[in-house]
Amino acid sequence: MKSSLTDFANNVRASADIVDIIGGYIPLKRAGASYKGLCPFHKEKTPSFNVHQGRQIFHCFGCGVGGDVIKFIMMQERLDFRAALEHLARRLGIPLPEITTRSEDDGREKKYRALREINNFALKYFRELYESSEGVSAREYLKGRGIDSDLAKRFAIGWAPDRWHDFLDTAVKKGYSQNLLLEAGLILPGNTKGSFYDRFRGRVMFPIIDLHGDCVAFGGRILGDGEPKYLNSPETDIYKKGRVLYGLNLTRGQLRGNEPALLVEGYMDLIALYKYGFNTAVASLGTALTEEQARLLKRFTKEVIFIYDGDEAGQKAMLRGCEVLLAQSLSVKIVVLPESEDPDTFLDKKGAAGFQSLIEKRMDFLDFFIETGRRDFNIRTPEGKIAVLDMLKPILDRIHHPILFNDYTFRIAEGIGLEQRLVIQHIRAKNAGVKKTADEAIQKHAKEKIPPLELFLVRILLDNPELCPKAQETLELEWVSSSVLRGFISRYLSEAQESSDFISIEENASEEEASLLREATFISSPLPNASPEELLRINLERLKISHKRRHRRHLVQEVQKAEKTIGVNEDVLRMADDIHQNSLDICELREKLFVGE
Ligand SMILES: [Zn+2]
Secondary structure, eight states: OOHHHHHHHHHHHOOHHHHHHHTSOOOEEEEEEEEEOOSSSOOOOOEEEEETTTTOOOOOOOOTOOOEEHHHHHHHHTOOHHHHHHHHHHHHOOOHHHHHOOHHHHHHHHHHHHHHHHHHHHHHHHHHHHHHHGGHHHHHHHTTTTTOOOHHHHHEEEEEEEEESHHHHHHHHHOOOOOOHHHHTTTEEESSSTOOEESOOOEEEEEEOTSOOOOEHHHHHSOOOOOOOEEOOBTTTTTTTGOBTTTHHHHHHSSSSOEEEEEEESSHHHHHHHHTTTTTTTSSSSSOOOOHHHHHHHOOOOEEEEEOOOSHHHHHHHHHHHHHHTTOOOOEEOOOOOEEEEEEEEHHHHHHHHHHHHHOOOOOOOHHHHHHHHHHOTTSSHHHHHHHHHHHHHHOOOOOOOHHHHHHHHHHHHHHTTHHHHHHHEEEEETTTHHHHHHHHHHHHHTTTOOHHHHHHHHHHOGGGGEEEEEEEHHHHHGOOOOHHHHHHHHHHHHHHOOHHHHHHHSSSOOOHHHHHHHHOOOOOSSSOOOOOHHHHHHHHHHHHHHHHHHHHHHHHHHHHHHHHSSSSSHHHHHHHHHHHHHHHHHHHHHHHEEHH
């Protein structure tokens, strides 16, 4: 069945409850008709992130972001519209329809599919060779490293024979184009024009599988002493190095609940852990853990345990890794391996029980780095203390929770023999620049505050589109001080409002308007028991009064200015008259208003 993306989106919106979905990412507390929490998109200590169950939208009064449940997933998971829809659909158990899209999307989608298909084909090809008589040396090698055929099968380990064209010829015979093979990084151009050869030769092949179960890339380990030891697929349209975690396709199922993820560096580390039954492991493949990888982990776990080499490079990688993991509010622990051991060799010597006790003795990341600092620097000297603080600073910069920050700085102070006050001073000193820009951004947003009365008018109209004709009859647009809202209200009133489909109204609004519309949704009613008609009447009266007051303020300023510069003349006297009349009007309006109430 073909359906449009819009139908699919509506279906997803109808099945998702925004409070449930967002509540799965951040704790939400009920506050009247809406829910509140700490905004995941800007740093804040008091909640200004609101979720409205009735309207199925979210809005942050701190940084101004907002939208529907799909928008939230797009921002939170960093997905495009289509991918966010599919993500939600999978979570909600909605079958993915075959969707008609623009031809441009079709072309791109087709290419991705082709790239996945050729990689899946290569996986099967290498896999078969591994199990054949050709693969005997690969099997011997892995057997030597304790990997039996079951484990090899589980990780779909393959063998690329040490020949120049075998894979290329087979793939072309199967109908795959050289262009596609080239784009997938499976072949390379040769010296003569139009000639190509296999990228992976004489290597044990580790396929990298994405979360949909498709092979997207390979890592190939040379047998013997050749260089490089590991050769990887280049980045392609379907494979970006810092965006996948090796093994997550298998591990994801084990990470439900509170299981911590065991983070290792390489293919063999991960497979060794699986061999001994530690199947909550993932490998970062490459030393620097990226923000995307941290986000990926956050989808499946709350705690990450580093199991990296204890050498200097490993430590640096962990320090950087801590930064990105802490930024995702993940709890970070570190397993310390004995010197010159990696997970693989340690497991073979001490077995699962030995490794388990190592995991149980895992250190809090901060204790680990304080200890590292005490060992690597002479903390009896001020220079040594400063060096430790500078090492820890990038991590502390990521800690925004005041209680955590206090606890961490206290422990550091204890650890290196310094007053906590000085630790905080040192960390904050160099921070000032960074913090200011964030504050400025928030202040800039806060400056564009709109009178609640005007926002409430919008809410009444959105909630009760049938009142639009009445409003149009009475409202003078100049009563609305915000030019953005004035524009929206005038448009909204002039279009016949048949339904109050907030999402489509918001979609058709400018970004600035949309943000205000969402704000309006969260404005609470000053008179919860009044009828909509009554609310509208009172709101319009009040708008009129506040407009008159604004006008009076303006006149008073003009009079003062004129008196200072040109003295009292006829114009000034007329303005003074106006002010008097204006005051009388306001009194009258106020009386009317209170009688009405
Ligand atoms: Zn925010």
